[in-house]
Amino acid sequence: MIKNRLRIGSICLSNDNKVIYYVIGKQDLLKIFNIFDKQALNTSKNLNYLAFKEAYYLWYDRIKNNNNNDLIEKILSIKNSVNRKRISFTQPKNHKIIITPYWLLGFIEGEGTFFVRKTIALGFGISQTKSELNVLETIKIFLLNLPGVMDLNINKENTKVVQCYIESKAKNERSKPMVNIRITDLNYIKKVLVPFLNNLTWFSKKEQDYKDWKIILAFICEGKHFTKEGEEVIYLINRGMNIRRLTTNKFMFPKIDLNDRIGNLLKSPSNYEIHENGKIFLVSKGKYLKGRGKIHIEVYNDKDKIVKIFNSIKECAQYFNICRSTVSRRLDLGKFFIFDNERYLIKRKWILP
Secondary structure, rough: OHHHHOOOOEEOOOOOOOOEEOOOOHHHHHHHHHHHHHHOOOOOHHHHHHHHHHHHHHHOHHHHHOOOOHHHHHHHHHOOOOOHHHHOOOOOOOOOOOOOHHHHHHHHHHEEEEEEOOOOOOOEEEEEHHHHHHHHHHHHHHHHOOOOOOOOOOOOOOOOEEEEEEEEOOOOOOOEEEEEEEOOOHHHHHHHHHHHHHOOOOOOOHHHHHHHHHHHHHHHOOOOOHOHHHHHHHHHHOOOOOHHHHHOOOOOOOOOHHHHHHHHHHHHOOEEOOOOOEEEEOOOOOEEOOOOOOOEEEEEEOOEEEEEEEEHHHHHHHHHHHOOHHHHOOOOOOOOEEEOEEEEEEEEEEOOO
16 A cells, blocks of 8 residues: 555565565655655654665765765764664754654554453553653643543543553563553543544554454443353454464464354343442342442432532542441432431442443
8 A cells, every 4th residue: 555655665575474665766765755854753763764864865975975985984884873773862953743643543553552451451552662752752642632531531630541651671681661651441442542543544454453452342331241251252352363363373263153253242232230229230140240330429409409429439428528438328228318407318320331
């Protein structure tokens, strides 16, 4: 697709089954320069590009240069200071990091990961070396300003919904310290990240990982990951995602059979039931769901009107100046109580994950 759109360059298959697109012609490289000069690269690749362009002009202007030995030394010096050999990561003073939806999508297709934890919890991440900290921090700001964030009542200045952190040390002697973006908050994933990515056109096989990840999200939102079938299907889907999607993967399973199981599970009724007491009942387990989802506490007056809503038992306890165990007991009893000479009733309302 890239080659067809630019109408330059060549494609070849390497010995390790990687597809390589390369551009080497003098005039063709100028076309690449024209693209990158209009919009600078965000990461340290920009420094490598500027160094490469310098070497390009040194080489093709060599006729004007009387000392070819100095010229070769300069080009070799540039070669030995880029990519993995780079030690300086200071961008030009006029360099600006600009995050757009499609730039971020391209970055995700190359560097992003959609993963499933052993506890069957979803996560999304981007990892880069520590030198790209400014880029990832700018991505975090972009993600916290997407449509739908305001509805989640997120404090953008101090939030763990979109985490950006530096690893304390490198994994081994050959690696460098990494900086990571991690998103595991289910509400953010469901209400912000997925709608954002759904509106974009994907260009790589990473889209299939995203689609599989969304199927697992659908199972989790209906509590189907608590069923034996749901757990097994999620395990099989996960075993075919990311690097395990490669055809060289030794783990094989009947794809047609898995697709049938996914379809049947998607069509099956939700495993969640919300009962009159406001609790979520887990059908497959025959018991109420505890410690999951998000609870709201609704306060009713004696005219059966909602007069206040709290986002947690703790908030409710602080407002009425009582302990949390008293709030829990009153929720279970479902009886009116007196506060400031007024009668109130509190009810829990679980927000499904």
